[in-house]
Amino acid sequence: MPLHLLGKKSWNVYNPENIARVKRDEAQAQAREEEEERRMQEIDAQRRIQILRGERPSTPPPPPPSHTAADPVFRQDRKPIDDAGRYRKRRRLAGEDDTDRDIRYAREDAAQANAKREELLIASRRDQEAEAPLLDSAGHINLFPRQARTSKPKKTKMQRQN
Known part of the structure; x- marks a missing residue:
């Protein structure tokens, strides 16, 4: 493909819009990871304090969903199996x-x-x-059994002529 057409393609990795989108997505992913790590550290600290106090530690709360409904990769629009034969994807329950x-x-x-x-x-x-x-x-074995006939079968014209 001639190089002068590359700038017009939406998948061009050197396009400034695509570079900005990648940086934005990476920053959002890093922020999510940091928030999750901070939350897990708080939960661990609370459980350790409960253990040190002699209390029974509470079970950890279920993790928040890693994907949102707005995320194009994650779809929750699957419906249960119905008359049309559509399939419902099984998902892990919260905390499972x-x-x-x-x-x-x-x-x-x-x-x-x-x-x-x-x-x-x-x-x-x-x-x-x-x-x-x-x-x-x-x-004798008959794989296609029929109910017993009470009368003899009727002959057709072709059978009578022979």
Whole structure:
């Protein structure tokens, strides 16, 4: 690409607007990190004081969300699974670590699997009562059983002519 067109591109890394945007984003990220570090130090200091006083230390409060709704990377517009088949992304709860989240997911999945299994068992029992048997009177397996016919099938014109 000719270099004289580079300045017109929005992705140009040498564009002054893009350089300013990167510096602003880096400054915001550093400010967030410093605020989080300060907050964690205050919480640790309070817990140490409680331990030294002989009190039972309180559980640490859940960390604030690291992303905001205005952040383009983070989207909270996912809806629960509905009739249209849309998927709801599962998220970690406030104050929950990875292990607790995985255990909660496993319990939810197991409960959902058990409910589905029960539903299928009930449906299969209902279907077994309504279906014809797989074995006919001669003991042959029929994968597509039909109810026993009470009368002989009617012959068509083509069959009568032969």
